[in-house]
Amino acid sequence: MTELKATIAALTFVLLAPNGALAQIASKVEAGSVMTQQEGELPASAFSVSPGIRVDLPYFALTAKGSAWLTGQQWQIADGTISGSLLSPVYNHLRAEVIGNASRAFFDQSLENDQVDAQARLHMLFSQNSGIWVGGGVARPWRIAVVSAVDVTGGGAWTRLGNAMLSGTYTSFFFTKVAATRDSSGTTQSCGTHNDPLSLSSTGESSLSSSSTASSATDCRRQSRFSDVEGSVNWTYGFLELTGQAGYRFGDSYDVTPDSRRWAAGTAVLWITNRVAAVIGGGRVPANPSRGLPARNFANFGMMLSTSSIPRTTVPVAPRTLAAVRDFEVRPLATGTQKITVRVGGVETVEVMGDFSDWAPLLLMRRGRDMWDITLPVTTGVHEINLRLDGGPWLAPPGLPTRRDSFNGDVGLLVVP
Amino acid sequence: MTLVSSRGSRVVMCAATVLLGALHPLALVAQDPDPLSRLDSQTRFTVEIIIDSARVAGVPTRPLLLKALEGSAKHADVKRIIAAVRSQFHGELDVRVALGSTLNESEWMAAVSALQAGVPLEALAKFRGERTGKPFTRALVVLTDLIQRGVPVQEASSAIMQLWQRGAADGDFYGLWKNVEQDIISGQNPGTALQQRMREVPVHVAPGSKLPASQEPDNPSS
Numbered sequence: 001m002t003e004l005k006a007t008i009a010a011l012t013f014v015l016l017a018p019n020g021a022l023a024q025i026a027s028k029v030e031a032g033s034v035m036t037q038q039e040g041e042l043p044a045s046a047f048s049v050s051p052g053i054r055v056d057l058p059y060f061a062l063t064a065k066g067s068a069w070l071t072g073q074q075w076q077i078a079d080g081t082i083s084g085s086l087l088s089p090v091y092n093h094l095r096a097e098v099i100g101n102a103s104r105a106f107f108d109q110s111l112e113n114d115q116v117d118a119q120a121r122l123h124m125l126f127s128q129n130s131g132i133w134v135g136g137g138v139a140r141p142w143r144i145a146v147v148s149a150v151d152v153t154g155g156g157a158w159t160r161l162g163n164a165m166l167s168g169t170y171t172s173f174f175f176t177k178v179a180a181t182r183d184s185s186g187t188t189q190s191c192g193t194h195n196d197p198l199s200l201s202s203t204g205e206s207s208l209s210s211s212s213t214a215s216s217a218t219d220c221r222r223q224s225r226f227s228d229v230e231g232s233v234n235w236t237y238g239f240l241e242l243t244g245q246a247g248y249r250f251g252d253s254y255d256v257t258p259d260s261r262r263w264a265a266g267t268a269v270l271w272i273t274n275r276v277a278a279v280i281g282g283g284r285v286p287a288n289p290s291r292g293l294p295a296r297n298f299a300n301f302g303m304m305l306s307t308s309s310i311p312r313t314t315v316p317v318a319p320r321t322l323a324a325v326r327d328f329e330v331r332p333l334a335t336g337t338q339k340i341t342v343r344v345g346g347v348e349t350v351e352v353m354g355d356f357s358d359w360a361p362l363l364l365m366r367r368g369r370d371m372w373d374i375t376l377p378v379t380t381g382v383h384e385i386n387l388r389l390d391g392g393p394w395l396a397p398p399g400l401p402t403r404r405d406s407f408n409g410d411v412g413l414l415v416v417p
Numbered sequence: 418m419t420l421v422s423s424r425g426s427r428v429v430m431c432a433a434t435v436l437l438g439a440l441h442p443l444a445l446v447a448q449d450p451d452p453l454s455r456l457d458s459q460t461r462f463t464v465e466i467i468i469d470s471a472r473v474a475g476v477p478t479r480p481l482l483l484k485a486l487e488g489s490a491k492h493a494d495v496k497r498i499i500a501a502v503r504s505q506f507h508g509e510l511d512v513r514v515a516l517g518s519t520l521n522e523s524e525w526m527a528a529v530s531a532l533q534a535g536v537p538l539e540a541l542a543k544f545r546g547e548r549t550g551k552p553f554t555r556a557l558v559v560l561t562d563l564i565q566r567g568v569p570v571q572e573a574s575s576a577i578m579q580l581w582q583r584g585a586a587d588g589d590f591y592g593l594w595k596n597v598e599q600d601i602i603s604g605q606n607p608g609t610a611l612q613q614r615m616r617e618v619p620v621h622v623a624p625g626s627k628l629p630a631s632q633e634p635d636n637p638s639s
Contacts, residue, residue, distance in 0.1 A: 358452050359486040381523030382554055384487070394491055401562035401594055403530045406484070406501035407493045410565075413530070413558045415523075417587065 026366060027053040030279060032302010034069065038294050039259050046071045048078070048300065056348050061085045079105045090391075095123040099137070105293060113291055115141040119152065130159035144292040148176035164235040165346070172227040175290055178220070224289060226251030236345055241269040249286060259295040260286035269304065275368050277304045306369070324389065326370070328397040330378075330414060338378040338416060342397075345370035347389045352397075354385035354414070361388075384411040452486055460485065460495050467499075467506050475518055476509035477525050508532050515542040527557035534561040540574040544581070555587040556580070559594040566598065567607035576615050589618050 030050040037043040052065030066080030081103040088096040099119045106112045119137030126132075136153040154171035230247035246264040249256050265283025272278060282299035327343035342350050342364060350364040350372040357376070364372040384405075386394040393409070396402040400412035453461050464485045471478045484505045488498035508529035512520070515538050516528055531541060536557075544553045560577040564570055580589065593614055600610035 353490060355480075355483045355487075359483060359490040361490065381521065382526050382558060384483075384526075401558050402565060403534060403561045404565065405487065405491075406504060406533075407488055407491045407497060409491065411487075413527075413562070415555055415558060415587070 026056070026306075027051070028304055028306035030302055030304040030306075032279065032300055034298065034300040034302075036296050036298045038296045044071070048302070059087045059089070061087070061348075077104070077106050079103065090125060093125050095125060097121040097123060097133075097135075105291060111293060113141055113143040115139055115291060117150075117152070130157070132157045139290065141291050144290075150175040150290045163237055164233055166231070166233050168229070168231045170227065170229050172225070173290055174223070174225045176221055177224050177289065178222075222254065224251075224255045226255045226289070228286075239271040241271075243267045243269075247286065255289060257287055257295065263295070265298075271369055273368075275306060277306065277369075278302075279304050325387070325398050328387070328399050330416070332416070333375060336377050336379055337375055339373055339375045340364070341371065341373045342387065343370050344372065344389060349390055351388050352385060353394070354383050354411075356383050356385075378414075378416055380416050383414045383416065385414045386411055452482060455489050456485060456498075457495070460489070460498055463499050464502050467502050471506055471509065474510060474513075476506070476513055477522060479522070480509070480526060480529070481505055504533065505529060511538055512541070514538065516545045523554045524552075524557075527554045527561070530561045531557045531564075534564045535570045536560060536564065536574055537570070540578065543578055551581070551584070552587070553581060555590045556585075559590045562594060563597060563607070563611060566601050568597070568611050569608050572608050572611060576611055580615070580618060583618075585618060593618055 028051070030048075030052075032048060033045060034048040035043055035045040046069035048067055048069050050065065050067035052063070054064075055062045061084070063083045063085075064081070067078045068075050069078045081101060083099065083101045085100075086098045097120070099121065100117070102114070102116045104112075104114045117137060117139030119135055121133045121135030123131055123133040132155065134155040136151070139150040139152055141150065151174040152171060153174075154169060156167060156169035158165065158167035160166075227250045228247055229250070230245055232243070232245035235242045244264070244266040246262070248262050249260055263284040263286045265281065265285065267279065267281030270278045278301075280301040282297075284297050285295060287293060287295040324346065325342060325344045327341070329341045331339050331341070333339050340352060344350060351361045352364065352374065353359050353361045356378045362374055362376070364374045367373055384403075385397060385400070386405075386409075387397040388394045396410040396412035400414055402410045402412055405411045453464065456464060464481065468478045468481050471481055481502050484502045485498055488501055493501070509525060511532055512525060512528040515532075516524070520528065528541060528544075532538070544557075556577050560573055563573040563577070577590075580593070585593075593611075596614045596617070597607070597610045600614065601607050
């Protein structure tokens with residue numbers, strides 16, 4: 001019983017604690033109903049619980065998320081992912097990023113597999129509100145009929161337009177898989193020069209039949225290549241967040257099934273309070289041939305308990321201007337203590353510094369979707385203060401008189417009565 | 418087993434409490450025992466010399482230290498940091514001439530900011546001449562900002578001095594600044610915006626005090 005309570009307490013702290021002081025922690029738990037349908041199958045529905053947590057340090061981010069489905073009387077882990085991202089400082093508008101992921105997909109006994117992958121990206125940032133990147137990496141799936149690492153290359157561009165974030169990506173996949181000798185349209189294909197005939201062992205493990213050249217073999221090792229072009233938009237208006245994406249897959253009929261040529265999905269999040277939101281979404285997810293996952297339609301609705309939205313985009317962290325700050329407020333608490341509150345959405349870190357901190361940066365703590373605060377000992381009088389978002393430039397907070405700071409910037413002049 | 422688990426839980430809870438206490442935000446702003454250690458040796462040496470000079474001259478030394486730390490935090494180069502500290506020091510010397518040395522830390526800071534924004538020494542000195550225990554920190558903060566936003570120095574200095582002499586409260590200065598700021602953002606000429614908004618500031622005249630004829634408030638209806 002004690003262990004159970006301790007576990008519950010620990011889980012509650014990890015998932016719902018608004019923050020850490022040294023690292024920024026965002027967490028969420030989403031619970032609701034999810035319905036999926038694969039080609040040729042009846043729709044299936046389940047109760048789903050999806051926790052997630054993201055830890056951000058100035059140059060490192062760690063994300064863990066997953067979901068469990070209750071089907072009938074049984075819980076099953078549907079998927080889980082842990083990701084780490086290492087970012088370099090911005091130098092001449094350039095920023096390097098190394099990303100590592102480990103994930104597991106478990107839809108049923110026949111669709112259970114794991115994958116680790118690593119990618120490197122080079123970002124170029126323009127005027128803090130747009131950017132492009134190129135990159136490449138390698139993924140290694142296990143327990144599926146893919147017999148090589150998956151080479152992943154691609155690039156993308158993103159920009160902010162008002163409250164909207166637009167992004168477009170191009171991603172190319174190249175790998176060797178075990179494939180049927182008939183393509184998705186049913187046409188018999190020769191294994192050809194690029195394809196090595198294959199026989200399957202009784203355990204299901206693939207093994208190369210080096211002596212065989214039988215064109216009648218039902219499976220081949222075949223080099224597979226396809227490319228995805230996807231566009232997405234994330235738009236925030238007050239308490240409403242809308243996300244939509246659509247994509248198209250290029251590749252021959254061997255590699256791209258008709259049900260995965262194009263896809264689209266959307267999600268709406270309506271924030272009821274600063275930490276509670278209603279979520280509804282639906283759409284189509286394309287197949288993932290490198291992991292053997294089929295295309296499927298889905299619909300979900302539920303509630304989300306969150307300290308913030310965990311970013312789902314591939315957009316890199318970028319400095320933002322203070323135009324995004326909707327509110328900056330300083331209120332006295334106890335004698336000599338002031339609470340600084342900043343309302344700004346869509347950022348990962350908010351920091352202040354000033355004479356009261358001997359000009360040492362202090363990380364504000366996330367208190368919900370777009371609320372950040374910190375409590376500081378600040379004495380009566382005039383204080384100089386700067387604010388920055390996502391490691392961008394130090395700027396004067398909005399709503400305060402300012403002065404030049406002798407270092408090509410401005411500071412806010414905070415008068416504490 | 419239960420005993421071990423309970424003890425383990427207590428240990429975990431104690432550790433978590435200690436950790437949370439250690440990570441409490443107020444713990445993070447504990448003053449650095451030697452803030453100058455953040456500076457490289459060359460900058461530190463020069464800043465210490467300027468601070469010693471300030472100590473001898475009887476002007477505050479902490480703003481000099483803070484200026485150096487600010488430059489360091491903003492990754493300014495050595496020359497710029499030293500120039501900024503030196504400018505702060507000279508500003509303090511000028512403020513002492515204009516306002517005397519019986520100022521509190523905020524008044525020092527506000528006065529140096531105003532001087533560096535371009536307020537003439539003689540205009541600043543008027544605050545001493547008129548000083549009757551009235552705080553002028555807010556007035557100087559607003560004056561500094563208005564000049565930075567493009568209000569001509571002479572107009573801004575004269576308007577703020579006029580308000581201060583009228584006995585305007587801190588809230589009046591803040592309200593004026595807020596309105597002028599909005600007008601400027603809306604595209605209005607900074608000087609015109611100040612003149613128009615000045616007419617809206619209420620007059621606070623203490624019983625028995627008199628205003629110079631030239632400083633009577635404008636009649637908004639005229």
